[in-house]
Amino acid sequence: MKPLFALSWPCVCVCLALTVAPFWSSSADAVEIETADDIQIYTLKNDSGMTVRVTNYGAIIMSIVVPDRDGKMADVALGYNDIASYTNAVDKPYFGAVVGRYGNRIAKGKFTIDDQEYTLAINNPPNSLHGGIIGFDKVIWDGKVDDEANAVTLSYLAKDGEEGYPGNLNCSVTYRLTDDNAIEVDYFATTDKATPINLTQHTYFNLKGEGEGTILEHELMINARRYTPVDETLIPTGKTPAVQGTPFDFTTAKPIGRDIAADNEQLKFGGGYDHNWVLDKGGQTGEMTLAATVYEPTSGRVLEISTTEPGIQFYSGNFLDGRLTGKSGKKYVHRGGFCLETQHYPDSPNQPTFPSTILEPDDEYETKTVFKFTTR
Numbered sequence: 516m517k518p519l520f521a522l523s524w525p526c527v528c529v530c531l532a533l534t535v536a537p538f539w540s541s542s543a544d545a546v547e548i549e550t551a552d553d554i555q556i557y558t559l560k561n562d563s564g565m566t567v568r569v570t571n572y573g574a575i576i577m578s579i580v581v582p583d584r585d586g587k588m589a590d591v592a593l594g595y596n597d598i599a600s601y602t603n604a605v606d607k608p609y610f611g612a613v614v615g616r617y618g619n620r621i622a623k624g625k626f627t628i629d630d631q632e633y634t635l636a637i638n639n640p641p642n643s644l645h646g647g648i649i650g651f652d653k654v655i656w657d658g659k660v661d662d663e664a665n666a667v668t669l670s671y672l673a674k675d676g677e678e679g680y681p682g683n684l685n686c687s688v689t690y691r692l693t694d695d696n697a698i699e700v701d702y703f704a705t706t707d708k709a710t711p712i713n714l715t716q717h718t719y720f721n722l723k724g725e726g727e728g729t730i731l732e733h734e735l736m737i738n739a740r741r742y743t744p745v746d747e748t749l750i751p752t753g754k755t756p757a758v759q760g761t762p763f764d765f766t767t768a769k770p771i772g773r774d775i776a777a778d779n780e781q782l783k784f785g786g787g788y789d790h791n792w793v794l795d796k797g798g799q800t801g802e803m804t805l806a807a808t809v810y811e812p813t814s815g816r817v818l819e820i821s822t823t824e825p826g827i828q829f830y831s832g833n834f835l836d837g838r839l840t841g842k843s844g845k846k847y848v849h850r851g852g853f854c855l856e857t858q859h860y861p862d863s864p865n866q867p868t869f870p871s872t873i874l875e876p877d878d879e880y881e882t883k884t885v886f887k888f889t890t891r
Contacts, residue, residue, distance in 0.1 A: 545662040554598050555658050557667045559692040564588065565888070567692050572598050573652040574613035574669045574688050576718050578842070581696060584815030584890040589724035591816065591888075593852040596842045602653075605838055609717040612652035613688050614645040616673055616680050617872070618715035619791070619828060619861035622750045626864035628681065628709050628873060635679040642748055645717075647678030651686075652717070666691035666699075675708060682708030686880070688716075697887040704880035711864045712874045715824075716884065719832065719852030722811035722818060726845030730832060730853045731772025734810040737765035737829060739792035743860055743869075747784050750862050751869075755793050763790065768810065771831060771853065786833035787850065791826045791860050800825070803883060807855050815890040822857035822884040825870050830854040857884040 547558040556577065559567045568577040579592040594610040595601055601610070624635035624643035635643035645652065656669035670687040673680065686704035693699065702714045721730050742763050743751040758764040762774035762782060775787050782788070796804050806827045809818040820827070832850040839847045863869040874880050 545665055546660045546667060548660065551598075553655050556598075557658065557660065559665055559667070559690065561665065561692050561694045561696065563694060563696055565692065565696045567690065567698060569667055569669075569690050570598060571656040571658040571669050572601065573611075573654065574656050574671075575601065575652070576611040576690070576698075576716070579698070579718070579720075579888075581816065581888045582890065587814075589727075589814070590842065591720055591722050591724060591818075593719035593721065593725045593841055593847055607653075608719075608834065608839070609645060609652050611718045612716075613669075613714055614717050615651040615686070615712065615714040616646050616678065616684060617643075617711050617713045617864075618645055618717075618856065618858055619713065620644050620748075620750055621711075622748075622862050622865050624679075626711060628711075628864075631681075633679055633681060642750060650678065651714070656688075664691055665693070680710055682706040682710035682874075682876075684710060684712065684874075686712075686714065688714070695887070696889065697885050700884045700886070702880065702882045704874065705876075705878075706874050706880075707876050709873055709875050711872045712880050713859045713863070713872050714880075714882070715828070715856040715858040717854060717856060718886075719854055720809070720818060721852045722809060722816040723814055724843075726841045726843045726847065726851070729772075729848060729850045731770060731775065731850055732812060733771050733853065734768045734812065735765050735771050735829070735853075736768040736808045737792050737827065738805050738807060739794050739827070740766060741793040743791045743793065743826075744781050745784055745790065745861075749784060749789060751791065751860060751866060753866050753868055758792075763788075763792075765792075765807075765829075768808065772850075775831060775850075788829050788831040789833060791828050791858070793860075794822070794825055794827060796825065803885070806857055806884075809853075809855070810891070817889045817891055818855075819887045819889065820855055820857065820884065821887070823882050824857040824859065824884065826858050826860050828854065828856040828858055828861075830856070857882075 549556040668689040673684040691699040
């Protein structure tokens with residue numbers, strides 16, 4: 516999910532005590548760790564040869580290396596090789612990050628809980644996006660490795676009033692790499708005051724390999740018969756119409772580019788796809804169900820996403836424009852990556868008909884998403 520205008524990603528300068536000394540690496544255990552000051556990079560590997568690099572800066576997935584149908588490995592996640600490139604990039608499109616405290620948009624940066632109005636930073640005028648100016652994607656998380664589970668857990672305490680949100684929110688995200696080439700992502704949080712929460716993972720994928728052209732020929736299926744249309748500022752209208760007969764119908768797999776240039780008001784608002792779909796949960800609210808599959812014909816790579824969440828945001832890389840150069844030295848062109856962000860719906864705190872995103876002090880926030888890679 517990106518800001519409304521192509522040249523207006525929030526460009527926030529975050530000063531970190533990043534050393535110029537090289538990272539040192541520890542590989543005695545299953546999970547390799549590179550460290551410089553408070554920044555760590557963790558490398559998860561499995562017996563199938565898949566590797567995933569994660570950093571505690573922004574809980575970012577830096578790379579996902581998986582085989583194609585012939586066993587050739589490629590990195591399918593857009594991003595950079597080093598932390599300084601994330602902090603110093605001319606634009607910051609949330610490559611690979613966990614976004615929060617509230618992923619997606621909140622209308623006009625305002626919401627009310629128990630008759631008290633809260634005001635957030637307007638970092639995507641006229642709305643608040645992805646937690647504010649310094650959201651969870653721009654902070655340093657605490658990391659803990661579980662070698663036996665081939666996992667790393669990243670934890671962060673968002674203090675009461677941070678970015679305008681109420682409550683001290685203790686949250687964590689665990690990345691686990693399985694031997695069947697799946698990345699399991701588990702989120703957990705508690706609070707001491709009622710607060711909105713909507714964490715999601717913001718990796719940009721290109722199943723041909725990062726930097727390898729556009730994603731328009733990728734074949735996408737979204738397990739959803741309805742979606743949440745938006746106004747011109749990308750805030751949901753509150754309606755959930757059927758996708759049937761519209762460019763938003765991905766109930767049967769089709770190339771992403773087939774209808775992306777259709778004469779459609781919603782596509783014009785988003786500059787392409789930048790919308791939330793209402794997942795078909797089959798009555799299994801809060802249970803793990805299929806959300807989407809993506810197939811890339813030239814490599815044979817398949818990405819299957821399952822989640823406990825009620826929605827998924829499909830973003831077709833509309834604001835990538837070639838200004839950013841990725842880890843392989845290739846420019847990230849227009850629609851050079853896609854995001855599939857499992858989530859609750861945008862602006863839910865202001866939408867009484869949407870599933871609630873308010874976490875109460877006596878409750879626990881728990882949600883899970885699995886990204887599984889195969890070939891055919």
